[in-house]
Amino acid sequence: MEIMGGRDRFIQFGRWLLLILVTVVVSVGLSAVHVPSAALFAALVVGIVLALTAVAPTRVPRGTGVAAQGILGVYIGTMVAPDSLGALAPHWPIVVVVVVATLLISAAAGVLMGLHREISPLTGALALVAGGASGLVAIARDLGGDDRVVAVVQYLRVGLVTASMPIVVTLIFAPDRSHPATLVHDEAAPWYLSVALIAVIAAVGIALGRVARIPGSGLLVPMALTVVLELAGWSLGLAVPTVLVQVSYAVIGWQAGLAFTRQSLKAIGRAMPLAVGLIVALTVATAGLGVLLAHVTGMSALEGYLATSPGGVYAVLATAVETGSNVTFIVAAQVLRILVMLFAAPVLARGIVALQRRFTRQSREITADSRDPIAVAD
Numbered sequence: 001m002e003i004m005g006g007r008d009r010f011i012q013f014g015r016w017l018l019l020i021l022v023t024v025v026v027s028v029g030l031s032a033v034h035v036p037s038a039a040l041f042a043a044l045v046v047g048i049v050l051a052l053t054a055v056a057p058t059r060v061p062r063g064t065g066v067a068a069q070g071i072l073g074v075y076i077g078t079m080v081a082p083d084s085l086g087a088l089a090p091h092w093p094i095v096v097v098v099v100v101a102t103l104l105i106s107a108a109a110g111v112l113m114g115l116h117r118e119i120s121p122l123t124g125a126l127a128l129v130a131g132g133a134s135g136l137v138a139i140a141r142d143l144g145g146d147d148r149v150v151a152v153v154q155y156l157r158v159g160l161v162t163a164s165m166p167i168v169v170t171l172i173f174a175p176d177r178s179h180p181a182t183l184v185h186d187e188a189a190p191w192y193l194s195v196a197l198i199a200v201i202a203a204v205g206i207a208l209g210r211v212a213r214i215p216g217s218g219l220l221v222p223m224a225l226t227v228v229l230e231l232a233g234w235s236l237g238l239a240v241p242t243v244l245v246q247v248s249y250a251v252i253g254w255q256a257g258l259a260f261t262r263q264s265l266k267a268i269g270r271a272m273p274l275a276v277g278l279i280v281a282l283t284v285a286t287a288g289l290g291v292l293l294a295h296v297t298g299m300s301a302l303e304g305y306l307a308t309s310p311g312g313v314y315a316v317l318a319t320a321v322e323t324g325s326n327v328t329f330i331v332a333a334q335v336l337r338i339l340v341m342l343f344a345a346p347v348l349a350r351g352i353v354a355l356q357r358r359f360t361r362q363s364r365e366i367t368a369d370s371r372d373p374i375a376v377a378d
Contacts, residue, residue: 015050015057022046023250040137040249044151047257052265060255068251069138069218070202075240075248076135076219076342077226079335082233087328088336094296095333098289098308099340105285106130106310106341107348109278114352116274118267119149122352127153128278129348130286130310131341138219138252143349151256152268153275160279161311165319168287173302175323189237197238201225220342227339286310293333299326307333 023039023046030038050056088095110125119127123145126136133154140147169175188194202222209217229235286308294304302323306316307330320330 012057015055019046019050019056019254022050023254027246027250038249039246040253041155043250043253044155044257045253047254048260048265051258051260052262056258059258060251064251065138065255066206066218067202068248068255070206070222071198071240071244071248072135072138072252073205073219073222074198074201074226074238075245076338077223077230078235078238078240079331080227080230080339082231087326087332091297091329094293095307095336098293099333099337101289102130102286102308102310102337103340103344105282109282111352113153113271113274113278116271119271120146121355122349123149125348125352126150126345127275128157128282129341129345130157130282131338133158133311135219135223135338135342136345137256139345141255142218143346145349146264147256148259148264149268149271151253153279156272156275157279157282158311160276161283161309164283165309165316168305169302169319169323173305175302175325188239191241193236194239194241195244197236198240198244201229220346223339223342282310299329303330306330308337309334 023043026042026046027039030042047056106129107125110128111121113119113124113128114121116124122143123140126140126143126145127150129136136154137147137151140150189197205222205225206218209221212221226235226238229238287305290304290306290308291301292304293299293308294301297304299307303320303325306320306325309316316330316334319325320327
């Protein structure tokens with residue numbers, strides 16, 4: 001028995017080593033071609049491939065996944081700054097209207113996605129919420145959705161929006177790139193102080209979330225605490241080290257990728273044409289909201305488009321800087337969109353579950369499989 005146990009541990013170690021090494025190689029390659037959140041996307045793809053070939057580890061330990069959520073929550077929270085939010089002050093009513101409209105359009109697209117016979121309405125809604133892709137993938141299973149579907153569709157959304165942005169900007173807006181904007185960065189705290197702060201915020205946030213039984217609390221509560229510290233000026237220059245962000249991305253990607261089976265992959269493949277169509281419709285609809293935002297605020301059409309883009313935040317920032325656009329306003333609008341989408345997701349999930357229980361008894365195979373081993377309110 002001891003020999004068998006030692007052999008099993010050796011096999012598991014080898015599988016984890018293979019998973020880590022291949023993920024690192026693929027992440028480096030994707031980063032070289034400027035793929036956003038490269039580590040998460042690489043981990044998702046590598047996890048799927050190794051899971052389908054039966055050479056992957058069984059699953060990501062629960063504690064490791066929660067820790068990754070906490071780190072990402074702090075990281076997203078550090079995007080909020082008083083100066084950035086202050087840029088919205090003269091125009092906050094129309095910006096809020098646009099963000100809420102984006103949420104409603106996303107929810108409608110998600111409901112349409114949920115009409116597919118192999119995708120539940122809850123999973124469809126989470127898959128097409130236009131903001132915080134990595135955060136939504138991280139908490140999808142906690143909310144009762146299928147994180148495999150959510151991961152694939154969310155990163156399809158980010159990929160399509162990011163890939164189409166240079167084409168849209170060049171062909172439609174033809175901006176003057178001779179006067180790029182400049183970014184001012186606050187002085188960051190030493191890495192060891194930042195790591196200590198991250199550990200404290202994540203631990204306190206996760207504990208509070210468990211006590212309050214908040215769905216997705218591993219990410220949402222640390223994010224909320226970080227936002228409060230940032231706005232109050234008490235963050236002490238907190239900056240999440242890049243290596244921690246990348247490792248957390250990888251863990252979240254593995255968590256979704258390792259759960260794949262050949263049956264679930266075929267089901268997602270059959271839903272892909274519908275997902276692509278809905279993503280294109282969502283992109284066009286938010287571009288229309290960008291036109292409205294530009295008209296009301298006096299911003300340029302390009303700035304309205306960038307401020308309301310339903311994904312690709314890093315590409316948005318790079319384009320805004322390169323074209324000399326109002327970077328502060330665009331970043332503030334994008335951060336507000338991401339925060340609203342992430343905080344609205346649990347409410348949206350509960351509402352959809354309530355409606356689903358009231359009007360139908362139909363169960364969906366993919367979503368049901370993905371709930372184990374994480375309970376909705378865990």
